Structure formats: C-alpha cells, structure tokens
Amino acid sequence: MQPPPSAAPPPYGPPPANPRTGLALALAAVSCLVMPVVYFVTAIVSLHDLRYGHGSEVPMWLVAIFGFALWLTALVLSIRAIVVSGVVGAPRAGGVIGVILSLLAVVTAAASAFFSLFFLGGGAHGRPLRVGGRPRLAPTRGDPGWSGRDPLPDVTALTPGARARCAARWTRDAREEHASIAAFARLSLDLLALGAPADLVERAQRAGLDEVRHARLSFALASAYEASPVGPAPWPEAAVSGPPEGITDTLRRVALESLVDGAYGEGLASLRARDERSDDPAVSSLLALIARDEAEHAALGWDVLSLCLERAPSLAPALLDAAVSIAARAASPIESSHAAAVASELRERLRRANAAPHGRGVGTGECPLSIASGAKTMAP
Numbered sequence: 001m002q003p004p005p006s007a008a009p010p011p012y013g014p015p016p017a018n019p020r021t022g023l024a025l026a027l028a029a030v031s032c033l034v035m036p037v038v039y040f041v042t043a044i045v046s047l048h049d050l051r052y053g054h055g056s057e058v059p060m061w062l063v064a065i066f067g068f069a070l071w072l073t074a075l076v077l078s079i080r081a082i083v084v085s086g087v088v089g090a091p092r093a094g095g096v097i098g099v100i101l102s103l104l105a106v107v108t109a110a111a112s113a114f115f116s117l118f119f120l121g122g123g124a125h126g127r128p129l130r131v132g133g134r135p136r137l138a139p140t141r142g143d144p145g146w147s148g149r150d151p152l153p154d155v156t157a158l159t160p161g162a163r164a165r166c167a168a169r170w171t172r173d174a175r176e177e178h179a180s181i182a183a184f185a186r187l188s189l190d191l192l193a194l195g196a197p198a199d200l201v202e203r204a205q206r207a208g209l210d211e212v213r214h215a216r217l218s219f220a221l222a223s224a225y226e227a228s229p230v231g232p233a234p235w236p237e238a239a240v241s242g243p244p245e246g247i248t249d250t251l252r253r254v255a256l257e258s259l260v261d262g263a264y265g266e267g268l269a270s271l272r273a274r275d276e277r278s279d280d281p282a283v284s285s286l287l288a289l290i291a292r293d294e295a296e297h298a299a300l301g302w303d304v305l306s307l308c309l310e311r312a313p314s315l316a317p318a319l320l321d322a323a324v325s326i327a328a329r330a331a332s333p334i335e336s337s338h339a340a341a342v343a344s345e346l347r348e349r350l351r352r353a354n355a356a357p358h359g360r361g362v363g364t365g366e367c368p369l370s371i372a373s374g375a376k377t378m379a380p
C-alpha cells in the first residue's frame with residue numbers, strides 16, 4: 001500500500017517573506033521620503049516668488065491637505081503591513097518597521113510644516129472689520145471700479161502658476177485693505193462716542209483714506225495678475241452696527257481692538273511689507289507705501305489705547321492678558337518677535353501711567369478677548 005502523498009512540506013525554518021508586506025513597507029517609506037520633498041519644493045517656490053517680488057502665496061490649505069494625505073497613506077500602509085505580517089506569519093520585524101515609519105511620517109510632517117510656515121510668513125494683515133468680534137471680509141466680483149487708473153506690474157515673465165499665486169495673494173490683501181476702510185470708519189464713530197480729542201478722530205479718518213488707497217492699489221495688482229478686473233462685491237456686513245453699548249463696554253472693546261488690531265496687527269503689517277522685496281516698481285512702491293502707512297496706523301492704535309487707559313485704568317489686566325494671548329498665537333518668527341515687542345511696550349506704557357495692577361504678573365494666559373457685551377471673541 002502506497003502512503004498518501006503529502007500536501008505540503010512541513011513548516012521547518014522561517015516562513016517565506018511575504019511580497020505584499022515588502023511592497024506595503026516600501027510604499028510607506030516612499031511616502032515618508034516624498035513629504036519633505038513636497039514641503040521643500042513649496043518653500044523654494046515661495047522664496048522664488050518673494051525674490052521676484054510677486055508675493056508668496058502658496059495655498060496653505062493645498063499644502064496641508066497634500067501633506068496630510070501623504071501621512072495618512074504612510075499610516076494606512078504601515079498598519080496594513082502589521083496586519084499582513086500577523087495573518088501570514090511574516091517576521092514581526094515587518095510590523096515594527098511599519099510603526100517606525102508611521103512615527104517618522106508624523107515627525108517629518110510636523111518639521112516640514114514648521115519650516116514651510118517659516119518661509120510663508122508674507123502677506124499683510126491690517127486692522128480688520130469685526131462683526132461679533134470676528135474679522136470679516138467682503139466677497140469679490142469682476143468690478144473694474146477699484147483698479148482702473150493705477151500702475152500695473154509687468155506680468156510678461158511670469159508663468160501661469162506664478163500669476164495665479166500672485167493674483168490670489170493680492171486679492172486676499174486687497175480684501176483686507178478694503179475691510180480696514182470699514183474698520184477705521186467704525187473707529188471714528190467709536191472715538192466720537194467716547195468724546196475723544198479731534199486729533200485722534202482726524203487721524204482715524206485719514207487712516208481710512210490710506211486704506212482706500214491701499215485697497216485700490218492692491219485690487220489693481222490682483223486684476224493685472226488675474227488678467228481681468230477684481231473688485232469688492234456688495235458687502236452688507238459693513239453696515240452692521242451691533243447691539244447698543246454703554247461707554248464702559250465701548251472703552252473695553254476699543255482698547256482691545258487698538259492693541260490686537262492696531263498696535264499688533266498694523267505694526268505686523270508694516271514689518272511684513274518692509275521686509276518684502278520686489279523688482280517690479282508697481283509692487284515695490286505699494287509695499288513701501290503700506291510699510292509707512294501701517295506704522296502710522298499702529299501708532300494711532302497705541303494712542304487710542306492710551307486714551308482708553310486714561311479713562312479706564314482697570315482695563316490694564318485685560319490688556320496684559322491680551323498681550324499674552326497674542327504671543328501664544330504667534331505662528332512665525334516675525335510674529336513672535338513683534339508680539340514680544342508689543343507686550344514690552346504695553347508694560348512700559350502701563351508702568352509710566354502707573355496703571356499696572358498690583359500683585360499681578362503679566363496675565364493669566366487665558367484668552368481675554370471676550371467682549372463684555374455678549375459672547376464675542378477676537379482672534380489676532
């Protein structure tokens with residue numbers, strides 16, 4: 001009698017390597033390696049645009065989504081490698097390598113994002129119009145009424161991609177400058193409500209006219225890069241006045257806005273415009289204008305802040321907390337150093353005014369930007 005043929009040889013020795021595990025690990029490794037390349041290219045493109053003076057607006061949401069997708073890919077493939085290794089008995093080292101690759105992906109993405117943000121610090125953010133404490137911007141439409149008679153940049157040497165990035169950057173800046181017109185109109189009314197001196201009211205009105213000029217020139221650049229008119233659309237929020245306030249609430253709101261949006265925000269806008277370079281006369285002249293005007297607007301913010309403190313010294317703790325909150329939210333080196341300078345200047349002004357609260361440090365660190373008249377918050 002013949003013995004039955006054996007179906008398979010006995011499983012002596014280590015199990016054979018699973019080719020699917022190897023492939024999954026290889027793809028995970030590629031994902032980890034691709035991520036820094038993507039961020040590096042992003043940074044280079046940003047620097048290229050800066051050098052040629054056409055802004056540095058790489059869509060951050062696109063970078064973030066792409067980086068997240070790559071990280072997710074590495075994670076899924078690594079988990080799959082672990083599962084496959086468990087099912088078919090592949091060496092456990094495969095699963096360990098998968099975990100290491102996933103951790104490497106997270107660390108790489110975080111480091112790359114930091115450096116990308118470091119390079120992407122451009123763009124100005126002046127005084128915003130706040131509705132319910134939140135910054136608001138007008139939508140845009142194809143309106144030539146804001147860009148018809150201003151100097152235009154030379155766009156002949158730009159690639160379509162560079163033009164699109166420049167159009168996006170200057171459209172965003174134009175919307176922010178446009179919103180600042182409404183913000184200074186609101187500040188003028190607030191100063192009248194507070195019985196402020198004529199000098200401050202006049203400076204607020206002049207600042208509004210400065211913002212008209214900034215917005216017009218920025219919309220002109222956006223239109224040139226877009227190759228079609230870009231202008232603000234109807235914006236009903238600009239006419240929203242909010243609920244009635246008492247003088248105490250107005251003083252608190254105006255003081256916080258003057259610190260966050262004026263002293264810090266407009267000072268930062270001035271620094272960013274000053275640091276940006278352009279070979280194009282239309283761009284460089286606008287940057288120089290913005291750098292000069294925004295510094296003046298920041299000085300106006302400090303003076304309005306001083307007025308509020310004169311009227312209400314008890315605002316000092318809230319302002320110190322606001323300075324701490326600004327520093328905590330700083331997302332780039334220029335923001336951090338400027339936030340530190342603003343906090344230092346605030347302490348000095350409080351010391352001179354002898355308005356610093358006794359027995360208190362520089363604040364609690366909690367976000368103080370809630371306004372007494374309702375659940376409103378302000379983000380720098």
Ligand SMILES: [Fe+2]
Pocket residue numbers: 126177180210211214290294
């Ligand atoms: Fe401006």
Ligand SMILES: [Fe+2]
Pocket residue numbers: 126127180211266293294297
């Ligand atoms: Fe401004």
